[in-house]
Amino acid sequence: MNLAVDYPWVLLALLLNLLPLFNNGVSQSHYPSVQILPADILSSFISVLIKMIAIAAITFLVLALAGLNRGQQSREHIGYGAHIVLLLDISKSMDYTYAGKAPDGSEESKSSAAKRLLTEFVKKRPHDRIGVAGYSTSPLFFMPLTENKQAVLAAISATDLPALAYTNISKGLLMGLSFFQQQSAQTGSRIILMVSDGAAVIDPDSEAKIRRWSKQLNVRLYWIFMRSENSPGLYEKPEDPRDDNAGAMPERYLHLFFSSLGIPYKAYQAENPRAVQEAINDINKLENMPLYYVEKIPKQDLSTQCYLLASLFISLLLAFKLVEAKP
Amino acid sequence: MNILNNLKDYRFYCLSLALLSMLMIFIKPHSIKLNPTYNFTFIVDITRSMNAKDYQLKNEAVSRLQFIKQALNKVVLKLPCESKVGLGIFTERKSTLLFEPIEVCSSYAEIENVIDMIDWRMVWAADSRISKGLASTMTQLQNSGSHIIFLTDGQEAPPVNPRYKTDFSDLKGKLKGLLVGVGGLHNVPIPKYNNQGQQQGFYKQGDVPHRSTFGMAPTSSVPVEGYNARNAPFGSAKVSGDQHLTHLYEPYLQQLSHEVGWSYHRLEMSEHLNSVLQTPEFAKQQKGLSDNRTYFAVFSLILLAVIYFPSLRKVNYF
Numbered sequence: 001m002n003l004a005v006d007y008p009w010v011l012l013a014l015l016l017n018l019l020p021l022f023n024n025g026v027s028q029s030h031y032p033s034v035q036i037l038p039a040d041i042l043s044s045f046i047s048v049l050i051k052m053i054a055i056a057a058i059t060f061l062v063l064a065l066a067g068l069n070r071g072q073q074s075r076e077h078i079g080y081g082a083h084i085v086l087l088l089d090i091s092k093s094m095d096y097t098y099a100g101k102a103p104d105g106s107e108e109s110k111s112s113a114a115k116r117l118l119t120e121f122v123k124k125r126p127h128d129r130i131g132v133a134g135y136s137t138s139p140l141f142f143m144p145l146t147e148n149k150q151a152v153l154a155a156i157s158a159t160d161l162p163a164l165a166y167t168n169i170s171k172g173l174l175m176g177l178s179f180f181q182q183q184s185a186q187t188g189s190r191i192i193l194m195v196s197d198g199a200a201v202i203d204p205d206s207e208a209k210i211r212r213w214s215k216q217l218n219v220r221l222y223w224i225f226m227r228s229e230n231s232p233g234l235y236e237k238p239e240d241p242r243d244d245n246a247g248a249m250p251e252r253y254l255h256l257f258f259s260s261l262g263i264p265y266k267a268y269q270a271e272n273p274r275a276v277q278e279a280i281n282d283i284n285k286l287e288n289m290p291l292y293y294v295e296k297i298p299k300q301d302l303s304t305q306c307y308l309l310a311s312l313f314i315s316l317l318l319a320f321k322l323v324e325a326k327p
Numbered sequence: 328m329n330i331l332n333n334l335k336d337y338r339f340y341c342l343s344l345a346l347l348s349m350l351m352i353f354i355k356p357h358s359i360k361l362n363p364t365y366n367f368t369f370i371v372d373i374t375r376s377m378n379a380k381d382y383q384l385k386n387e388a389v390s391r392l393q394f395i396k397q398a399l400n401k402v403v404l405k406l407p408c409e410s411k412v413g414l415g416i417f418t419e420r421k422s423t424l425l426f427e428p429i430e431v432c433s434s435y436a437e438i439e440n441v442i443d444m445i446d447w448r449m450v451w452a453a454d455s456r457i458s459k460g461l462a463s464t465m466t467q468l469q470n471s472g473s474h475i476i477f478l479t480d481g482q483e484a485p486p487v488n489p490r491y492k493t494d495f496s497d498l499k500g501k502l503k504g505l506l507v508g509v510g511g512l513h514n515v516p517i518p519k520y521n522n523q524g525q526q527q528g529f530y531k532q533g534d535v536p537h538r539s540t541f542g543m544a545p546t547s548s549v550p551v552e553g554y555n556a557r558n559a560p561f562g563s564a565k566v567s568g569d570q571h572l573t574h575l576y577e578p579y580l581q582q583l584s585h586e587v588g589w590s591y592h593r594l595e596m597s598e599h600l601n602s603v604l605q606t607p608e609f610a611k612q613q614k615g616l617s618d619n620r621t622y623f624a625v626f627s628l629i630l631l632a633v634i635y636f637p638s639l640r641k642v643n644y645f
Contacts, residue, residue, distance in 0.1 A: 019635035141444040158424035311349040
């Protein structure tokens with residue numbers, strides 16, 4: 001139990017406690033000589049008692065005014081969860097439907113489907129720390145890893161606005177990995193959940209970095225590939241072997257690259273929102289490993305208790321006042 | 328008879344009043360009062376000219392972007408709880424949101440972190456079409472209920488063809504906001520970075536276009552030198568200007584703000600920005616509880632002090 005006050009300067013008012021030491025609050029009467037009064041232990045005791053009650057009343061009032069509280073505490077827990085970076089594709093094509101058309105009301109666009117399903121996912125994972133990053137031509141930092149679900153949802157919801165330009169996956173991945181680089185020690189599993197509808201060639205510089213970082217940081221990678229109609233899938237082999245290269249089939253080659261990283265990796269090829277939903281449910285199940293986390297307990301205000309005690313002591317003083325004897 | 332006698336003592340009245348006041352603490356601890364709260368979406372220009380260093384922080388030259396970041400952090404810190412803040416960045420012809428408005432007190436750490444991470448390298452395309460960007464931002468956010476605070480230096484790059492000015496007549500008055508001018512009034516060079524993010528000198532005169540050559544040339548009765556309707560509609564003269572340098576285009580921003588019906592503010596100190604933001608124009612009155620207990624408690628404390636204040640006459644205390 002650690003006690004704290006909000007306004008320490010108010011504690012200066014505790015100096016008022018000196019007052020009862022010099023004055024016991026009893027009405028005085030003239031007496032020819034106090035020396036002839038016999039010393040009475042009971043009287044002295046009561047006199048001291050009244051002073052102590054007065055001091056107690058003043059002290060509790062001042063403590064309440066200073067905002068006494070039980071300071072913020074934290075409790076350690078073992079729960080189920082992970083550190084997840086949501087890496088979202090915000091390129092232009094995400095604004096179209098799976099059929100590759102502009103959304104007309106009957107079918108939602110890939111980006112709003114992703115937004116809706118990820119929102120549900122975040123709400124289902126109370127103990128995760130979640131961060132959000134996005135990429136188009138350049139990587140965008142939306143939200144750091146945080147337990148604050150309200151902030152995460154606000155960032156996911158912002159990705160629904162009209163999307164930007166092209167797809168630069170390598171920069172996006174590096175941004176996603178950098179979230180974990182800032183962490184000093186690993187607690188719980190580290191996951192990058194990438195949602196995209198396309199792929200791009202990874203340049204050699206980034207390739208080396210991604211290989212190194214993903215190993216070092218002990219990351220697990222999930223890729224939800226929102227496949228549009230008539231676009232090549234992750235597992236398709238071209239008919240013409242001359243087309244079998246990263247430029248012509250970026251999706252297939254990105255999948256091969258991820259598989260070769262030597263980290264736990266799983267790809268989901270989703271051709272409609274239901275498949276995305278299934279993929280997310282699957283990840284939800286897979287990523288329920290025990291996680292050590294610290295729960296913060298907000299500070300507890302103790303001023304009401306202080307006011308109650310102060311009232312009690314003031315009533316006692318009033319009672320003493322009423323039974324005061326006059327010579 | 329003792330009791331009646333004691334009733335004549337002023338201390339009795341003081342104690343009774345103190346006790347009554349303590350009772351009031353429990354009977355009426357709070358009263359309802361209206362607190363102003365705010366809802367802002369800050370849109371930060373992250374185009375190249377924002378890297379120009381014409382601000383000072385702790386005797387060190389800092390870029391416009393860095394200055395904006397520290398100013399925003401301070402402004403967010405000063406906003407009353409229950410206020411909401413969203414953040415977006417602008418480049419090319421539109422802006423994108425990084426997060427929608429969230430409550431400031433519970434999410435201050437996250438907001439600060441994202442503000443710090445804003446970087447010119449987040450741009451998804453070159454060009455700095457400020458009026459177009461402002462119009463698209465206003466269109467995007469017109470139903471969000473948030474006030475837009477658009478921070479920019481007003482340098483359109485490449486320069487705008489006056490024929491194709493953005494029309495704000497549909498948007499004027501749709502939503503409230505503030506245009507914040509960032510930068511100094513004197514020309515400074517714009518740092519040039521390579522693709523590794525290292526600075527390589529500054530932009531030179533030959534690096535940037537100094538006039539618009541887009542679309543149809545402005546018509547004028549005076550023929551331009553070397554004019555050819557098909558091959559050189561803007562004339563053949565070599566135009567050089569100071570577009571490779573940058574300063575705050577204040578008159579342009581003032582005119583823009585006039586066109587959208589907003590006010591204009593030049594960013595100098597975060598305190599000033601704070602005072603133009605926390606105005607009744609942007610405030611929404613929200614019912615909140617104010618603590619009455621303090622008044623009652625202070626009153627009781629004063630009464631107790633009066634009771635025990637040492638009497639100045641010389642008396643014996645026992």
